Amino acid sequence: MAGEALPPSRLCDHPGCEGGGDFRAPRSRLELDRYYWFCLEHVRAYNLAWNYYAGMNEGEIEAEIRRDTVWQRPTWKLGERHGPGPPIRDHFGFYTGTAQERAGRRGNGQAGGHANGHAKDAAARAASARDQAMAVFDLEPPLTPVRLKARYKTLVKQHHPDAHGGDKAAEEKLKIINQAYATLKASYFN
Numbered sequence: 346m347a348g349e350a351l352p353p354s355r356l357c358d359h360p361g362c363e364g365g366g367d368f369r370a371p372r373s374r375l376e377l378d379r380y381y382w383f384c385l386e387h388v389r390a391y392n393l394a395w396n397y398y399a400g401m402n403e404g405e406i407e408a409e410i411r412r413d414t415v416w417q418r419p420t421w422k423l424g425e426r427h428g429p430g431p432p433i434r435d436h437f438g439f440y441t442g443t444a445q446e447r448a449g450r451r452g453n454g455q456a457g458g459h460a461n462g463h464a465k466d467a468a469a470r471a472a473s474a475r476d477q478a479m480a481v482f483d484l485e486p487p488l489t490p491v492r493l494k495a496r497y498k499t500l501v502k503q504h505h506p507d508a509h510g511g512d513k514a515a516e517e518k519l520k521i522i523n524q525a526y527a528t529l530k531a532s533y534f535n
């Protein structure tokens with residue numbers, strides 16, 4: 346007889362993925378005994394991103410994972426397949442009041458169809474990403490392409506890992522700077 350029972354079949358926790366959740370990955374450094382379940386492709390992506398996620402709490406990590414796919418799968422929630430857990434900390438306003446709002450708006454008991462709240466969340470998220478990016482760049486308005494680019498060059502020079510002996514923290518900081526630069530360009534100059 347085979348010794349171990351097969352684990353219950355589950356789906357990959359990556360939004361929209363139809364793969365099997367065969368590989369587990371700890372949710373955060375603080376909760377190494379709580380897991381996401383991913384397919385091989387997505388557990389690899391998650392592991393690659395592990396350093397990027399370092400220092401974020403669970404709610405922030407979930408917001409990051411959701412960011413790219415939230416338009417395709419507005420009702421998707423991490424972890425809902427795995428039964429009730431502690432409430433998700435809601436730094437980005439994704440979950441605020443959604444259950445009650447949905448119930449109030451719909452009344453037909455069907456899932457889906459809360460596009461209004463979703464668009465509002467997305468706008469708030471975009472504004473907050475812009476504010477954070479401005480803070481990273483430590484710039485006051487008015488922003489011009491020339492000022493933005495000059496500041497970007499300065500920051501890259503300051504934080505380039507080569508200037509810090511390949512220091513990990515500098516690498517992370519540079520990643521944040523690059524992301525903020527993309528956010529600001531897209532917000533103001535596209």
Ligand SMILES: [Zn+2]
Binds near residue numbers: 358359362364385
């Ligand atoms: Zn997957």
